[in-house]
Amino acid sequence: MPKPTESIKRLLVSAILASAFLGSTAQADSYEDALSSARRGDTPQLMQLIARGVDPNTVDAQGSTLLILAAREGNLDTVKELLKHRPKVSLRNAAGDSALMLAVLKGEIAIVDVLLEAGAEVNHDGWTPLMYAAFEGRAEIVDRLLARGADVGALAPNGSSSLMLAARNGHIDVVRRLLKTGADLDQKNDAGFTAESWALDNGNTDIAGLLRAERSRRQAAGAR
Incomplete structure (x- = not known):
């Protein structure tokens, strides 16, 4: 050839x-x-x-x-x-x-x-779905996440809890839901705010009052 x-x-x-x-x-x-x-x-x-080979991830x-x-x-x-x-x-x-x-x-x-x-x-390090839901006031989504075992005590990178974020942003329905889980009322974030003091700092006096009432209720229950 x-x-x-x-x-x-x-x-x-x-x-x-x-x-x-x-x-x-x-x-x-x-x-x-x-x-x-x-x-x-x-x-x-x-x-x-995807059928032609593109990776779903x-x-x-x-x-x-x-x-x-x-x-x-x-x-x-x-x-x-x-x-x-x-x-x-x-x-x-x-x-x-x-x-x-x-x-x-x-x-x-x-x-x-x-x-x-x-x-x-639902639960992992850093910001979590529950924190986002609390920050935005997504009450229905908060219910779904709590039903799936979302950790109410988890803290964001700035030390804030979901309760703090909801209180800061004036989302009283979310605050009520989180209080039913026994969320910590006295946790402080990196700026030194508790849920109550952060609510007050942002003019959310109704939420601050709700948090005070919950603290009193827990104190009374503990004294029995």
């Missing part, structure tokens, strides 16, 4: 390089398309990409998974379909936020429910 000429060799090398380039370009396009689909809630396109530059992006944007159907592919449901991004945390932050109750059913982690 005759040896290929130099020109034929160059054509073969060029074809191989072009194929590799087009393959890498296609992979890059698939990656960007997957992230975009999760953000936009384009479930059919995202499922097609793909992350963007900030470490947000497809599930985190879909939950953050309130894309319930996309979240449900992604969960069928068994992604790592409790992964957190560079900011420390999980899909559940961002769904809580945005008040996406239906997404919170499906993530909890899928086993999303």
Whole structure:
């Protein structure tokens, strides 16, 4: 068999390089398309990409998974379909936020429910879903998290408890729910605030009064 000429060799090398380039370009396009689909809630396109080999745990530059992006944007159907592919449901991004945390932050109750059913982690270090719910005054979500064993005594990086955050921001319904769990009334955060003093500092006198009444009730119960 005759040896290929130099020109034929160059054509073969060029074809191989072009194929590799087009393959890498296609992979890059698939990656960007997957992230975009999760953000936009384009479930059919995202499922097609996953069927073609895109990893369900793909992350963007900030470490947000497809599930985190879909939950953050309130894309319930996309979240449900992604969960069928068994992604790592409790992964957190560079900011420390999980899909559940961002769904809580945005008040996406239906997404919170499906993530909890899928086993999303409720208790972990740093900020937690309960802290986000308390901060935003998401009373219904607080109920769901407490039912799943959310730790009322957990402290945020600044030393604040969920009760402190709810009291600071004037969310009296959340404060009432947390008090029923026996939440600590005297815990202080890094700034030296208790739930009561932080409520007063922000003009939430009704919550401060509620906390004082609860302290008196506990003292009376302990004296019996």
